[in-house]
Amino acid sequence: MKEKEIRLAHGGGGQLTNELIHQVILPALGGGQDPKRLSDSATVAWPDQPAGGGKVVFTTDSFVVWPLEFPGADIGKLAVCGTLNDLAVSGAHPAAMSMALVLEEGLSIELLARVLASAGKEALQAGVRILTGDTKVVERRGEPGLVINTTGLGYPMPRAKLGFDRLEEGDRVLLSGPLGQHGLAVMIRRKGLSIASTLQSDCANLQPLAAELVSKLGPAVKWMRDPTRGGLAATLAELSDATGRSIEIAQQAMPVDPAALSAAEFLGLDLLSVANEGKLVAVVKAEASAQAVKILRQFPIARQAADIGQIGPVGELPLVEMLTRAGGRRIVQMPYGEELPRIC
């Protein structure tokens, strides 16, 4: 790596995060996964179980967000949903979760209780129990903060057959709703920006959506991901990189939240690179696309679900491109680090 020290951009979910994972973390800890095809969770076969059964899907995630409470959600709900979603997009039902807390001295206990209640409520609604945990307290470093780690154990949805290698030219790319709501809502609240905004984080559990898609459509659902850090741009860039396939999406087809759009325009941000916490990207067989959209739209959080584009052929330099509403084209790239608001 070019850098000698960790920079904040190494946590942005873009190129630098990728380099950190591939050049520092995986060489030391990688267990033989194809480094180009990393997923949100790992599937582990249980050695003494009969073939076909006893597979465990395993994922972990740490949550750092400031402020701890923001419009539409808080760090507690986020920590539960984030891990549920990593299981969901891997085609797994949740079985159990762990939660580890790192508390900074000075953190309000009332606030802690509030965000934990929110986490508990979300887990209860999802029908998953938090069975183990840990608590540490560290010295205050700035704003008294809280880091939550959650680990999720799950088991494969019976009809799930997901994988990078299942993609074919002509498959359709589905998006469950408008982009940018979480990242922008947090940014506006964090910085007390003087934008009168009704924007709410989209933080939500995607388990019901993923489960319904997989149970109704089975192997016609080929790949899923939740476009969190780095946004849809990072998700599609990774998909293209892992499969060697170009991808084309159409701006006209993309669902839009006018509040997110105007906030992004005000701040000069590209909606495609802003984080989401309750959106599903699914690649499905072309013939199943219309039905998949219909299934998704039954859920209130996916009323605006849409077919936004398609998977292209394998190529030497695969590109993700967007057909713009003006009729032009633009490239969609892996963001560098965190997207920054403009100055002028």
Added chain:
Amino acid sequence: MKTIPELRQEIDRQVDLLVRAGRQRIQLMEVCGTHTVALARGGLLDLMPKPLRLVSGPGCPVCVTDQSYMDQAVWLAQNRPDVTIATYGDMLRVPGRSGSLEEARAAGAQVQVVYAAHEAVEMARQNTKRQVVFLAVGFETTTPATALAIEQARRLNVTNFSVFTAHKLVLPAMRALLSQPDIQIDGFLCPGHVSVILGYKAYEDLARDFHRPCVVAGFDEEQILAGVAEICRQLATGQPQACSVYSPVSAQGNTVAQKILADVFHPADAPWRALGVIPGSGLELNEAYADFDTRRRIEMPPCESYELPGCRCGEVICGRCLPTDCPLFAKACTPRSPVGPCMVSSEGSCAAYYKYRWRGGKAAKL
């Protein structure tokens, strides 16, 4: 508002008239970095009829900032342990002789990203033992906010806050560009946000003296195309003028903001990347606010002005070349490892070309 296809037809028609009247190439300059990004992100550049070309102007605040300023800012971060630098995020990664602010931060310097000037005042109030230095860059859009922050700091008696100003004025730079014989600019697409403050009448002298259309436009696809269509129409009719196709912009601009600006700042000569010192193109603090001037409060070593080796950013922001004409573009210089500020800034022309238009060499035609 006309639709996109209607506006494209209008542009085609006017350009056709101009070509028939003997023009071989029509080169317009978008002055504002936000326009540069919107043009690339919206895929609009490829939709322009062939003889019409848009080039970037000196409208990206980070890109026009002289290297001497960057070096002094990094010096402050590295050599003054009592100083916290408060800066817009785009300044973080601009390389200087002793590295960038981002590198200084990773090595332990206090460098905090803010979205607005008043956050820096708040930071100073909460950390009274530290000197908070706000890196004040930007044009008339950000200047009133800096002025308000300084007034607030004075009102609240925040003595550990100061402003290291590199604020710039748009009009003197446009005038300086038109005075350079080797740059072809047939018309200006004037910045929407800056003009909300300035008013479109501010461009009247320029339009008259240099006989160039100066059309203020907004930032969505329709507004940009409407601006380009209006410039072409004025060129075709031979009647260039200053006007706006962006409804929030009035003739006189925001006089309240103009007054706040004049209360705190006065115009002064300022160095620009590539353009050198342009008379009356920068802003200095008025005597009443001199206590908040970092330059008066902290003695800094003099740093010289220079161009980054091999980098053509200076030519890019003057419309002398396109980002793709630079030999470093997408080779030695990428958003991952930027050589010049135009690749660093989210409003920079090179970053916009790379991010939205670069096809990785496969179809290198841009």
